[in-house]
Amino acid sequence: MRVQIAATMLSRVTRLTSRTRQLDPGRILHTGSRAPQSVAAHLDDQAADDGPRAVSRTSEKDPARHGEQHEGLHYDIPLQDVGTLFPQSLPPRFSMQVKTFGEACLMVRKPALELLHYLKNTDFAHPAVRYVLYGEKGTGKTLSLCHVIHFCAKQDWLILHVPDAHLWVKNCRGLLPSAYDRTRLDQPAEASAWLKNFKTTNERFLSQIKVQGQYVWNKRESTERGRPLGEVVEQGLTRAKSATDAVGVVLKELKGQSRAGGFRLLVAVDGVNALWGRTTLRREDKSLVAAEELALVHNLRKMVRNDWHGGAIALTLSQTGSLFKPRKAYLPQELLGKEGFDALDPFVPILVSNYSPKEFESCVQYYLESSWLQHEKAHTEDGKKQLLFLSDANPGQLERLCAHL
Amino acid sequence: MAAPCVSCGAPLSYRLFLGGRVSFARRHGVWKAAAAELQIGAGSQILRLRHTTGVTTKKNVAALRRETYTVDFIKKQIEEFNIGKRHLANMMGEDPETFTQEDIDRAIAYLFPSGLFEKQARPIMKHPEQIFPKQRAVQWGEDGRPFHFLFYTGKQSYYSLMHETYGKLLDVEKRQNQLQAKGLFSENTKTKDLIGSRWLIKEELEDMLVEKLSDQDYAQFIRLLERLLTVQRDAEEEFVQQFRRSVTIQSKKQLIEPLQYDEQGMAFSTSEGKRKSARAKAVVYEHGSGRIKVNGIDYLLYFPVMQDREQLMFPFHFLDRLGKHDVTCTVAGGGPSSQAGAIRLAMAKALCSFVTEEEVEWMRQAGLLTTDPRVRERKKPGQEGARRKFTWKKR
Numbered sequence: 001m002r003v004q005i006a007a008t009m010l011s012r013v014t015r016l017t018s019r020t021r022q023l024d025p026g027r028i029l030h031t032g033s034r035a036p037q038s039v040a041a042h043l044d045d046q047a048a049d050d051g052p053r054a055v056s057r058t059s060e061k062d063p064a065r066h067g068e069q070h071e072g073l074h075y076d077i078p079l080q081d082v083g084t085l086f087p088q089s090l091p092p093r094f095s096m097q098v099k100t101f102g103e104a105c106l107m108v109r110k111p112a113l114e115l116l117h118y119l120k121n122t123d124f125a126h127p128a129v130r131y132v133l134y135g136e137k138g139t140g141k142t143l144s145l146c147h148v149i150h151f152c153a154k155q156d157w158l159i160l161h162v163p164d165a166h167l168w169v170k171n172c173r174g175l176l177p178s179a180y181d182r183t184r185l186d187q188p189a190e191a192s193a194w195l196k197n198f199k200t201t202n203e204r205f206l207s208q209i210k211v212q213g214q215y216v217w218n219k220r221e222s223t224e225r226g227r228p229l230g231e232v233v234e235q236g237l238t239r240a241k242s243a244t245d246a247v248g249v250v251l252k253e254l255k256g257q258s259r260a261g262g263f264r265l266l267v268a269v270d271g272v273n274a275l276w277g278r279t280t281l282r283r284e285d286k287s288l289v290a291a292e293e294l295a296l297v298h299n300l301r302k303m304v305r306n307d308w309h310g311g312a313i314a315l316t317l318s319q320t321g322s323l324f325k326p327r328k329a330y331l332p333q334e335l336l337g338k339e340g341f342d343a344l345d346p347f348v349p350i351l352v353s354n355y356s357p358k359e360f361e362s363c364v365q366y367y368l369e370s371s372w373l374q375h376e377k378a379h380t381e382d383g384k385k386q387l388l389f390l391s392d393a394n395p396g397q398l399e400r401l402c403a404h405l
Numbered sequence: 406m407a408a409p410c411v412s413c414g415a416p417l418s419y420r421l422f423l424g425g426r427v428s429f430a431r432r433h434g435v436w437k438a439a440a441a442e443l444q445i446g447a448g449s450q451i452l453r454l455r456h457t458t459g460v461t462t463k464k465n466v467a468a469l470r471r472e473t474y475t476v477d478f479i480k481k482q483i484e485e486f487n488i489g490k491r492h493l494a495n496m497m498g499e500d501p502e503t504f505t506q507e508d509i510d511r512a513i514a515y516l517f518p519s520g521l522f523e524k525q526a527r528p529i530m531k532h533p534e535q536i537f538p539k540q541r542a543v544q545w546g547e548d549g550r551p552f553h554f555l556f557y558t559g560k561q562s563y564y565s566l567m568h569e570t571y572g573k574l575l576d577v578e579k580r581q582n583q584l585q586a587k588g589l590f591s592e593n594t595k596t597k598d599l600i601g602s603r604w605l606i607k608e609e610l611e612d613m614l615v616e617k618l619s620d621q622d623y624a625q626f627i628r629l630l631e632r633l634l635t636v637q638r639d640a641e642e643e644f645v646q647q648f649r650r651s652v653t654i655q656s657k658k659q660l661i662e663p664l665q666y667d668e669q670g671m672a673f674s675t676s677e678g679k680r681k682s683a684r685a686k687a688v689v690y691e692h693g694s695g696r697i698k699v700n701g702i703d704y705l706l707y708f709p710v711m712q713d714r715e716q717l718m719f720p721f722h723f724l725d726r727l728g729k730h731d732v733t734c735t736v737a738g739g740g741p742s743s744q745a746g747a748i749r750l751a752m753a754k755a756l757c758s759f760v761t762e763e764e765v766e767w768m769r770q771a772g773l774l775t776t777d778p779r780v781r782e783r784k785k786p787g788q789e790g791a792r793r794k795f796t797w798k799k800r
Contacts, residue, residue, distance in 0.1 A: 136706070327706075327709075328702070328706055382725075382727075385727040385728055386718065386722060386727065388695070388727075388728065389695060389714070389717075389718050389721070389722075389727050389728065390711065390714050390715065390718060391705075392703065392704065392705035392714075394705055397705065401711070
């Protein structure tokens, strides 16, 4: 590690700030990883620095400004943003990495850049376009989605993020018959968890948006027209029995009001193939529950239809949590099935593939810089070739492999 | 065939000499003649005749210890064998004159197919001298006086051999001294003859002398021979060569596949490998980027377990050629680990064509080119598994 010159008297900023270097020959000061924000502000990203140090990182924090030149480089998200945008919705391994490293670094990759480009050029008068990220297992679909969410949050969109739709169709306890519609089933636990995360993410919208219908929850409680959306969310959080209905109301309201133009809506669902697959849930009489009999799934399917405008829909397919799907399936046709494919058709498919050599190099460099790879051969060429072979440039495999070293 | 020994004039009622072993000349010494006086014991496994041993009554216990075969008996066996050989040749439609032992073996295997695992338990038809164990003839004449002058040492053949060898050693030393005195001494080391051969082992020497030896005797004899060779490397070559056997195993060469060229002119090489019940064929291309396709599927998807991918990495990593070759392979049978092992062997063999001889030798020593002989051991009756016994209950 580079020697830190303590005489700089720089305030001990945490490693959130990007690692930059001043190439001003007049200054002997080497600001290593402890450069404060102000110093970093007037430095632009220097991708090609002397030596391999800056190859893996860029100082560009704003996803809106990410472009081709940042491809393969890591940028970090401030931790408070992580707390707001992704409350318990990051993939478990990535959140462990965030906790270990103390920083959340995402790599800028081509699929995400493509999606950002589309989003920047969306016409909000047209119906919402559906973008589906698909690819082999472990190629980085979920994290690309997180990148897109960060961008939209920075652009002040309203984020409707379902971290993993598979969680709604398996291992649920406490299914209740829905109060709204007798044929459907409620999932109070999942609904209240989601409402909590939704509230954390979109705090400031909750007071702005006003409800346009009147909803009666039970004999004593109801929400009038014109009340802020926050009240609906509170209702769902306090009364678990009406949580699912609250979710349904929120979705309906947001869909209806996004065309009014007050805000932009991003619907981001991870593992969307769960909505049209089988479930492993059973009722008390041991009969299987179909996906559409779950109220949450039903409402989400309506949300993902492109009959509204004023936003975009970003979806990810995932085999990892899916039920009854073969391990090697990754194409939309295979994972969604006929029903799902017809429901989502037309959509823009975006393939997420394994690392290119440059991206691989950058990822290994990032791990080396964070002292994650402790093996003495890790920084040699031979070691890198072995890593490349064993992981076949698959980001997920590489991450698991490096965890052992 | 049988011929009387020149060196022994006494009545030869109990001696028999076998066809190729007789030595007439004295130069081979007495020990050889003594060893050549052999009788062949019983234990017939010839097809037609089953020589039954004597009735086991208490009176004949001593005789049972060592079956003695009379000379006539052995001669009759040999005649019967030869006649049988001619009959067999006629049966198979071959020429009786040129019917060799290999032909006999093939004919017997054809006429009497056997599924027994133990090769020595199958039907065989061989010359009586290979079947009946060699026995020593009676070593003394009618007057009770032994023929050999070293008879009373107890190990006459061994001691006579030692005596002869020592005599040769003295001769060689004397010659060396004479040459040195004359100044014609020349150092020529011909070590090459001894490479690739080894001394007889104790069992082989015992067979040769038809006499039991102890380890010390054997060691003493080998030391004497080594001493002879240190004095002069090429001394008494024919004599020494009798006691050397060639070692052929380590000179087995690894078969190197020839290179082939496909339409684009890219060189590639194919080979096969197997492990347990998995069979794999690999095609390794000379230039590539390290992509491996197994049965049309990427190796990352085909082998989700890291251990299998490490097995695939081993040949390339060993030769430092990671990411330089493309491979396409097909594999069938076995489970994931054995398929990985089979592909590894196939890839290593295919890589031999792209690599120098020295590296091939390194690979062989690393064990990359050897088929793993381990297979699943059979479950035995009375046991729960191959080795696991049933739980032992005390009562």
